[in-house]
Amino acid sequence: MAEIQIKNLHKQFADFTAVSDSSLVLEDGKFIVLLGPSGCGKTTTLRMIAGLEYPTSGQILLGGEDVTYRRPRERDIAMVFQLFALYPHMGVRANLEFPLRNEGLSRIEIDRRIQEVAGILRIEHLLGHRVGGLAGGDRQRVALGRAIVREPKAFLMDEPLGTLDAEFREVMCVELRKLHDRLATTTVFVTHDQNEAMALADYIVVMNKGEILQADSTEGIYNFPSSMFVASFIGRPAMNLLPLAQGVAQGDTTARFAKASVAIPSMRAGASQAVLGVRPEHVDLLPAGEGIPARIDYCEYFGSHWVASIDSPLGTLKAVAPKNVRPAQGEAVGIRLQTGRLVLFDSKTEFLLASDSTVQHRPGMRHG
């Protein structure tokens, strides 16, 4: 078990900056997801932590020890590329033993570990079987077992679920999270899929173009996205981003649109052009005649709720309505935005503007 710290990490591939001067503390025992679109630097960051790539500058500390230029196998970290690459010609036990053989462990120690891992994953009864004949779910458990049998200080996983079909991926997310709750080994997991991130992470690190945009708890990222990029990347349906007709100034409590205005938390910063952010869950649907007049353009049924696309004087936006509301296409309605939940962004920098509600939030991770 160990805390991982990266300090001013920078990686240059010729004239392409993969990771730009990033600092981050990955707390011991947490499940941390590096999330971002392809090319954002998440995999490069992971590979530098693993030692598969050396940084151009900066430092990596593992449990307080500088490991920046150590070879991968001297780091006591398990890298999992894809959970499902097993040796098909070997039995389950041989697959589990494989990573231990090179470590010079005693036979007794190897057997003890395999028994323990098999117990955790409930695959004791399969130890004598061949991998080829296993059902999908059991195969996945064996692959997971092979990663944890080494008892590393940390797991690094690079899109390990990427090749699975969607259904298995969801099942696997639950299984991975349970395993983590049990082992509490620091885990760094790279993905571009926000569903995986939400299902797994204690903390999410959102990256784009080599930079860390936000490193925070899922709730911090959901409530107070640091930028418009984060706001639209996380949460489905995505946060509504509605450009204002004019800027905002410090102390403002109203956001003005061309034909309507909306009460907002008192601003602590201003911008000459601004964008209002509101999650669809925080747009209330009202009967026509109340609130801001609007019209339903399209709606989708989710069982527990509806999602309606709405044409309004604030722009086109989405709203979540409880299941008994039954919005209908073309219907005239009113909308109201929940003031305490609104955030504003500077249109030029696309970063979050401070307000009375945002200053109450403390990010869950240290980063720079």
Add this chain to the structure above:
Amino acid sequence: MASVSIQSVTKNFGTIRAVDGLALDVADGEFFVMLGPSGAGKTTTLRLIAGLEQPDSGMVRLAGKDVTAVPASHRDCAFVFQQYSLYPHLTVYDNIAFPLRSPLRRQDPASIDARVQAVAKLLHIEAKLQRKATALSGGEMQRVAIGRALVRQPAVFLMDEPLSSLDAKLREELRVELRRIQQSTKATVLYVTHDQVEATTMADRIAILEGGRILQVGTPEQIYRDPNCLAVAQRLGAPTINVLPVAWFHGSALRRARHAAVRPEDVEVSLEDGDDAFTVVECSLVKHLIVAERGGIDVRARFTANYPAPIGSRVRLRFPPANCLFFDDAGDRVSTA
């Protein structure tokens, strides 16, 4: 466009019965979704309709005509797969035009061009027509695959998880787009998915499949509100419906009931302690969810407060009887009326 009907169709693969006496009727112009876990027989059913598999027994009808013995190429069904399966060496234009140039259809270049342009416009890929298929993003490739199906104007569209290899955002966009196109063209669509969101948001009607059989057919709201068995109740709804001991409920009508089930959004949560209080084990404002435990049973409830309830704190949960569903030993619905 055409209706689709299959009657007591059975299909075995060796000793495995993939489809077991299945019957269903899809109306002309209907968006019909088959929803079920992997191994439920959804894909096999679709392939039987397309003619890619032959049933061991039973009958497949398209537009009222028995096509059980008709080869796939003569059934006028367009198939869209999860993997886009485009021709990588062809441009987007040629991929979409491909089915129209087949010797079976043989059309003049001007009318082919008109059709390709119209379809490209519908799918917002007009600007990409001259690109190689491999130079597209995943979402664009799937659009092209859908375009290639649309351009033929087939009697029936058969779609097998067409959106599941796309990321969340694209899936959301294409869901709406696909449904809009289906509504405007009045196409008959049979759509297979394991994703309940795709089912409830797009379908006119849903069939819930399990073990090669249909458990229930109905509109999304019918199936969600009025499931005929516990398996169906658990198939729709995220988070999943709570299954509670019937001993927590009172009422004479419940003598036959073994399980009580209540949807998370129907559970009433109040932040207060009491003899019958639950202990919070998880609370997520992002997922709008609270999970609380009593006597080893976890209950999920929708929770939309501004601040999370601390883990370990006590809450009271109420289950309004009008919103509870009851099931017997076998999992069949018990009427409480």
